[in-house]
Amino acid sequence: MNKIYYLASCDTCRKIIKSLPEDSQLEYHDIKQNPITEAELDQMQQLAGSYEALFSRKAQLYKSMDLKNKNLTESDYKKYILEHYTFLSRPVFIIDGKIYIGNSQKNIAEVLKVLG
Structure with a gap:
């Protein structure tokens, strides 16, 4: 099943x-x-190659927790x-076993092409 993880x-x-x-x-x-769930996140990580690839540095908590000045590890990103x-x-699409992360124009164009 193809899936989109998003925020309504x-x-x-x-x-x-x-x-x-x-x-x-x-x-x-x-x-x-x-x-x-941790299992869903682990599946995303396997497709993406790292937890860091799934991590948003645009999150307001990223700034308020001063994470940009910390040396984050893969386990930190997961946590x-x-x-x-x-x-x-976000969004994160998983389509036919391939992952598409984020809202860049290039990424969304690829998703639309695959779904089209």
Whole structure:
């Protein structure tokens, strides 16, 4: 099953979801209402190659916790993503065993091409 991990309250995520083909047959997973599990995060990490690739440095908590001045390890990235949904770079698409992370134009264009 192809899946999108997103935040329903995020305007960017909502805009991206509106742009998806209606017949995309994605399973939608709102990470605020239904936090990701360690198993789901581990699956994402295997596809992405690292927890750091899934970690959002744009999160307000990243700044308020002064994490930019800390030397974070892979286990730190995993811990923070599991502790608070805001640390997951979003949206995350898993389509046909391939992962697409974040909202860059290039990334979303690839997702639309694959779903189209």
